[in-house]
Each structure stands twice: as C-alpha cells, then as structure tokens.
Amino acid sequence: MARWALTRLAGISATLAILYFISVFVGPRMQEYVLNVVILCGIYVVLAVSLNLINGITGQFSIGHAGFFAVGAYTGAAWSVLWLPRIIDLPFLKLGTFVGDATNLLIALVLGALAAGIAGFVVGLPSLRLRGDYLAIVTLGFGEVIRVLLLNTEAVGGARGMSGIPALVGSFHMELFWVLLLVMLVILVSRNLMRSVRGLTFLAVREDEIAADAMGVNTTKVKVTAFVIGSMFAGAAGVLYAHFFTGISPDAFDMNSSIIITTMVVLGGTGSITGSVVAAILLTALPEFLRFLKDYRMVIFSMTLIIMMLTRPQGIFGHREFSLRGLFRRKERRREGSAPV
Amino acid sequence: MQALVQQLIYGIQLGSLYALIALGYTMVYGVLRLINFAHGDVYMVGAYVGFYACTKWLPFKDLTTNPSAGTANFAFAILALLLAMVLCAVLGTVIERFAYRPLRNGLQQADAHFWGIIAALPVALRFGPLLSPLGGGLFIVLAVTFGFALRPVMTWLRRRIVLSTSRLNALITAIGVSLLLENGGLLVFGADQKFIGNVVPETNWNLVGIQISSGQFTIFCISLVLMAGLRYIVLYTRRGKAMRAISHDIEAAKLMGIDTDRVISFTFALGAALAGAGGMMVATLTHVKVSPLFGLLPGLKAFVAAVLGGAGNIPGAVLGGLVMGIAEAFVAGSAYSTYKDAIAFCILILVLLVRPAGLLGKNVAEKV
Numbered sequence: 001m002a003r004w005a006l007t008r009l010a011g012i013s014a015t016l017a018i019l020y021f022i023s024v025f026v027g028p029r030m031q032e033y034v035l036n037v038v039i040l041c042g043i044y045v046v047l048a049v050s051l052n053l054i055n056g057i058t059g060q061f062s063i064g065h066a067g068f069f070a071v072g073a074y075t076g077a078a079w080s081v082l083w084l085p086r087i088i089d090l091p092f093l094k095l096g097t098f099v100g101d102a103t104n105l106l107i108a109l110v111l112g113a114l115a116a117g118i119a120g121f122v123v124g125l126p127s128l129r130l131r132g133d134y135l136a137i138v139t140l141g142f143g144e145v146i147r148v149l150l151l152n153t154e155a156v157g158g159a160r161g162m163s164g165i166p167a168l169v170g171s172f173h174m175e176l177f178w179v180l181l182l183v184m185l186v187i188l189v190s191r192n193l194m195r196s197v198r199g200l201t202f203l204a205v206r207e208d209e210i211a212a213d214a215m216g217v218n219t220t221k222v223k224v225t226a227f228v229i230g231s232m233f234a235g236a237a238g239v240l241y242a243h244f245f246t247g248i249s250p251d252a253f254d255m256n257s258s259i260i261i262t263t264m265v266v267l268g269g270t271g272s273i274t275g276s277v278v279a280a281i282l283l284t285a286l287p288e289f290l291r292f293l294k295d296y297r298m299v300i301f302s303m304t305l306i307i308m309m310l311t312r313p314q315g316i317f318g319h320r321e322f323s324l325r326g327l328f329r330r331k332e333r334r335r336e337g338s339a340p341v
Numbered sequence: 342m343q344a345l346v347q348q349l350i351y352g353i354q355l356g357s358l359y360a361l362i363a364l365g366y367t368m369v370y371g372v373l374r375l376i377n378f379a380h381g382d383v384y385m386v387g388a389y390v391g392f393y394a395c396t397k398w399l400p401f402k403d404l405t406t407n408p409s410a411g412t413a414n415f416a417f418a419i420l421a422l423l424l425a426m427v428l429c430a431v432l433g434t435v436i437e438r439f440a441y442r443p444l445r446n447g448l449q450q451a452d453a454h455f456w457g458i459i460a461a462l463p464v465a466l467r468f469g470p471l472l473s474p475l476g477g478g479l480f481i482v483l484a485v486t487f488g489f490a491l492r493p494v495m496t497w498l499r500r501r502i503v504l505s506t507s508r509l510n511a512l513i514t515a516i517g518v519s520l521l522l523e524n525g526g527l528l529v530f531g532a533d534q535k536f537i538g539n540v541v542p543e544t545n546w547n548l549v550g551i552q553i554s555s556g557q558f559t560i561f562c563i564s565l566v567l568m569a570g571l572r573y574i575v576l577y578t579r580r581g582k583a584m585r586a587i588s589h590d591i592e593a594a595k596l597m598g599i600d601t602d603r604v605i606s607f608t609f610a611l612g613a614a615l616a617g618a619g620g621m622m623v624a625t626l627t628h629v630k631v632s633p634l635f636g637l638l639p640g641l642k643a644f645v646a647a648v649l650g651g652a653g654n655i656p657g658a659v660l661g662g663l664v665m666g667i668a669e670a671f672v673a674g675s676a677y678s679t680y681k682d683a684i685a686f687c688i689l690i691l692v693l694l695v696r697p698a699g700l701l702g703k704n705v706a707e708k709v
Contacts (some may be wrong), residue, residue, distance in 0.1 A: 133374070137376075137645065140641075142686070255641070266510060296528070298520065302517050309444065313503065314505055
C-alpha cells in the first residue's frame with residue numbers, strides 16, 4: 001500500500017480511538033443536563049456548518065434548513081422503529097450489542113443523509129432559476145411543507161411524532177463519539193472544500209455568479225452540489241438527534257429552528273466555519289445560561305441578536321478562520337512591530 | 342355549488358386581510374429590498390390595540406343589555422380602528438428608525454437615547470410599575486442618564502463599524518425584531534389568549550342560500566377603502582412619487598434631493614398602519630382569539646402572497662393575497678383541511694418555478 005494511505009489510515013484510527021476514549025471517559029462523568037446541552041450544541045454545530053456551506057461558501061440564501069434536519073430525523077427514526085424490527089434476525093444487526101447498535105446507527109445515518117440529500121437536490125433545482133430573497137422564501141416554504149406533511153402522515157405518528165426510538169447514540173456511552181465524529185466530518189469537508197480547486201468554484205459563485213459563469217464554472221452544478229452536501233449533513237444531524245432524544249415531533253422542526261440555524265451562520269460570520277461553530281455553541285448554550293432570567297430570557301436573546309447585528313454586521317469572525325498557524329503568525333508579526341495586515 | 346361560493350366568499354375575506362398585510366411587506370421590499378419579518382408582529386400588535394380599545398380604553402356598551410347601542414359602538418369601533426392604525430404606524434416608524442436605519446447608515450448619537458430607554462426599563466421595573474411615582478421617576482432619570490452615557494459609546498461604535506450590504510444581515514435583524522415583539526408581547530400582554538366579544542351588531546345576510554356575515558362584508562369594504570387610499574397616496578402624492586422613485590433607484594433618488602430616510606420611515610408607517618388595521622379587524626370582527634404569536638403564520642402567508650404577486654409590486658400584493666386567501670379557503674373546506682397551511686407554499690413554489698419574479702413582477706435582465 002502506498003505510504004500516504006498508511007499514514008492516513010493511522011491518522012483516522014488514532015482519531016477514532018481518541019474520540020472513543022473521550023466519549024467513554026468524559027461522557028459518563030458529566031451531569032446528564034450538561035451532557036444534553038453539549039450534545040445539542042454538537043448537533044447545532046453540524047447544522048450551522050452545513051448551512052454555512054450553502055449560505056456562506058456558495059452564497060445562496062437558504063433559510064429552510066430545519067426541513068432537511070426533519071427529513072433526516074424521520075428517515076433515521078423510521079428505519080429504527082418501523083423497518084428494523086422486520087429484519088432483526090441478522091446477527092450483526094442485533095440491538096443491545098455494541099456492534100449491532102453501531103451498525104444500525106450507521107445505516108440510519110446513511111439513510112437519513114441520503115434522504116435529506118435527495119430533498120436537497122429537489123430544493124436545489126429551483127435555485128437554478130431563483131435568486132436571493134425568492135430562493136430564501138422557497139426554501140422556507142419547503143421547510144414548512146415538510147413539517148405539514150409530517151404532521152399529516154399517520155405512519156410517522158402525525159402530530160404526536162415518533163417515540164420509542166432506540167437510544168442508539170447514547171448506548172455504551174458513545175454519544176460524544178458520534179456527535180464529535182459528525183462535527184469533525186462536516187468541518188473537514190467544508191474546510192477541504194474551501195481549499196480545493198473545486199471549492200474555489202463555490203467561492204466564485206458566491207462572489208459573482210455571472211462572472212463565474214463566464215469563466216466556465218458550471219454554476220448550476222455547483223449550487224446543486226452545495227445544497228446536496230449541506231442537506232446530507234443536516235440529515236445526518238437529524239438522525240443523531242432522533243436517536244439521542246429518542247422522540248421527535250414535527251414541532252421540533254418548525255420555522256423557528258430554521259431561523260435559528262440561519263442566525264448562527266450570520267452571527268458567526270457568513271462564510272467562516274469557525275464562526276459557525278462558535279455561534280452555534282453560543283446560541284445553543286446562551287438560552288440555557290439565561291434560564292435564570294425566566295420570562296425575560298427570550299427578550300434578552302432577541303435584543304442580543306439585534307445589537308450584534310448593529311454593532312458587528314460582519315459577524316463574530318467575519319470571513320476569517322481560526323488556525324494555529326494564523327495565531328503564531330500574528331504573534332510573530334506583533335513581535336516584529338509591523339502592523340497586522 | 343353553493344358550498345363553493347360560500348368558500349369563495351370566505352376566501353375573499355381572508356384574501357383581503359392577507360392583501361392588507363402583504364402591502365406592507367411589498368412596499369418595504371420595494372424601497373429597501375428587505376424582508377421585514379417583524380411585519381406579522383405589527384399585525385399582532387394591531388390586534389392587541391383593538392382588544393384593549395374595545396375592552397378598556399373606549400366606552401363600548403354591552404350589546405346584550407342595551408341592543409340600541411349598535412350605532413354608538415360602530416362609531417367607537419371606527420375610532421378603535423384609527424387608533425390601531427396610528428399606534429402601529431408609530432411602532433413601524435420606531436422599528437425602522439432604531440433597527441433598520443442604523444444598519445444602512447450606521448449608528449447615530451441619537452440612537453443612544455433609544456437604547457438608554459430600553460436599558461432603563463428593566464431596572465425601573467424592579468422598583469415599581471411605570472405608572473407609580475417611584476418606578477416612573479426612576480425610569481425617566483435612568484433613561485436620560487443611560488442615554489447620555491451611551492452617546493460616546495455610539496460615536497466610538499460608529500467609527501469602528503464596517504457597514505455590511507449583505508441582505509442576510511438585514512434579514513437577521515428583522516428576525517431579531519420579530520422575536521423581540523413576540524417575546525415582549527408575551528411579557529406585556531401575557532401569554533393567555535384574549536377574546537373580544539361582540540362589539541358591533543352582527544347580522545347574517547342570506548343571498549339565495551349563501552351566508553354572508555356583516556363582519557366579512559365590513560372587513561372586505563374597509564380593506565378596499567384602505568387599498569384605494571394607499572393607491573391614491575402612492576400614485577398621486579409627492580410622497581408616493583418619492584416612494585416610487587426610491588424603489589426604482591435609491592441612489593438616484595438621493596441625488597435628486599429626495600430625503601430617502603424620511604420617505605422610508607413614511608413607507609414603514611403606511612405598511613404598519615395597514616397591518617394594524619388588519620389585525621384590529623380580525624380581532625374584533627371574526628372572533629379569533631388573540632395571542633402574542635398570533636401574527637406569525639398570517640405574516641408569513643402574507644409575505645408569501647407578496648412574493649407570489651411579485652415582491653415590490655403593489656397590485657401584485659393584492660392579487661397574491663386574494664389568490665392565497667381563496668386557495669386556503671378552498672383547501673380548508675375540502676377533505677384535506679389539515680393541509681391548509683401548506684397550500685400557500687405549494688402555490689408559491691409552483692408559480693416561482695414558472696415565473697421567477699412572481700405573477701406581476703417584471704423579470705429584469707441583469708446588467709453586467
């Protein structure tokens with residue numbers, strides 16, 4: 001085997017091992033409430049970073065991300081609740097064993113991501129014709145249509161939603177493992193995309209679609225690809241959500257959650273992966289920290305949002321990214337006494 | 342057949358309400374290219390003003406005890422409608438001035454006083470209600486102090502902020518204002534649903550088997566009057582001309598000496614007044630219960646109606662509103678009534694796929 005493949009394989013195994021140890025040793029030592037918040041933060045990080053791929057990196061205007069989240073969550077849950085019991089006799093799919101749980105969750109993740117990806121393809125298609133606010137309202141509408149459909153489909157519980165989903169994420173204290181894995185994956189995919197030649201075409205579409213088109217970029221393909229990748233990750237996040245909280249209902253995927261995800265992307269700095277991560281953690285944790293304010297909680301929250309937008313329109317990070325190298329470089333520059341560029 | 346016509350009449354009533362709200366969206370979109378998400382909540386505030394006017398502020402008489410008070414009550418109801426329109430217009434202007442204008446022009450020193458008032462509010466409320474001498478006095482003192490303390494902060498911020506032209510920013514700000522109005526409404530109005538009883542006498546007319554209630558008829562007529570008024574303002578006054586100029590090209594309008602900020606304020610006031618009128622009429626005439634989240638869905642549907650007709654296009658908004666209302670009424674009357682909230686979006690998606698700029702919108706070719 002080539003040498004780079006070996007090193008890469010070693011790196012991946014080491015990462016998985018580290019994640020496993022974090023999950024098994026740190027997870028059980030956290031309070032249940034704190035762990036819940038951390039998991040929720042992780043899920044929203046995945047959602048925000050994947051939306052950032054569509055809104056930030058490709059410059060589209062999608063505000064219906066909760067729809068993809070819902071598609072993933074319901075597909076994953078349907079696999080575990082409705083389809084799984086019928087093929088239970090396969091030995092490696094037996095629930096309650098480490099391998100069985102992991103395999104099932106992986107299948108659910110793949111199915112959820114695929115279903116959401118198909119939904120993303122369907123929504124991405126109109127983006128060929130629509131721009132800006134029109135696209136935004138279509139995506140928002142798509143999210144609402146999904147919610148109303150789920151609300152009226154008795155097979156997935158209708159308004160009651162689905163309950164009794166096996167807690168595949170939490171079994172064997174693997175919750176942090178799965179969530180961190182997905183977080184790493186979405187960040188890596190976004191980052192590598194932004195640095196690759198193919199990613200440059202995404203950025204080109206964001207900066208000027210007409211110019212990109214004139215330069216020979218297949219803008220249609222780029223936009224649809226962005227939608228599909230972004231919605232696949234949202235779907236996977238939905239699967240984790242369903243299998244962690246073991247119950248889902250259409251209300252969890254309403255317009256408000258779509259809007260919150262969009263807010264995370266803008267607040268972090270549109271186009272900045274670091275920004276999306278930080279803002280997702282901040283906006284998920286902030287309402288929890290503000291619980292002592294009781295009724296004033298959401299008022300303060302909305303005020304913070306307005307004040308942030310007025311005082312720092314480019315978001316927390318702007319277009320910048322956090323990197324260790326950048327940190328060192330800035331220090332060196334400061335030592336040399338030259339002004340930072 | 343009769344059932345169809347019955348649904349059509351309900352649809353027209355619903356549609357005229359959507360059209361009223363959609364006009365506000367479309368006007369603001371026309372001048373600023375901003376989706377004013379808070380507009381639906383202005384509609385909610387209008388409904389609350391209607392509620393308080395009918396139950397507390399104005400001397401309405403109970404119709405069950407003295408049936409002859411109908412005419413007097415009707416006059417008061419018109420007064421309540423005007424009140425709702427005026428208060429909502431003020432609210433719309435305030436929202437524009439303190440949330441959207443700093444986004445365009447940067448923070449001004451005068452903004453400090455607004456935020457000072459906001460900051461003083463919770464502190465003063467800890468010591469007593471605003472109407473008590475202690476709470477009120479403290480509020481005034483604190484608001485002034487905070488305001489002046491914040492002035493240098495605003496100057497400092499003004500120098501630091503790099504204004505963003507991103508539409509997403511404006512959208513998020515609008516969402517913030519919307520959340521603020523909803524949650525502020527929960528605090529001020531309470532979470533319970535409010536219900537206004539009969540304030541004006543109601544009759545049901547029977548036209549060859551089709552029921553028309555006087556409430557439906559009134560809503561339709563008043564909407565029509567308001568739309569005609571709006572049409573007059575937009576087409577035949579100097580302000581209206583300025584509005585059209587801004588929606589055509591804001592930079593050129595500035596160069597022609599139009600005070601764009603004032604005209605934009607005026608646009609917000611107009612739109613908000615229409616939404617307030619809509620909210621007030623729904624609350625008093627259709628016996629819908631009012632709650633702080635009451636404006637969310639109608640607001641969204643009205644926005645969809647505006648986009649359907651062609652965002653920025655005033656006749657388009659009315660057409661879109663009517664299409665939306667009638668479609669919703671038909672779905673609500675059919676076997677698929679649970680899908681009535683989804684029909685709006687389905688129509689929108691289908692229409693936009695065929696006509697990306699909406700029904701009446703012009704498809705402008707992009708210049709490079």
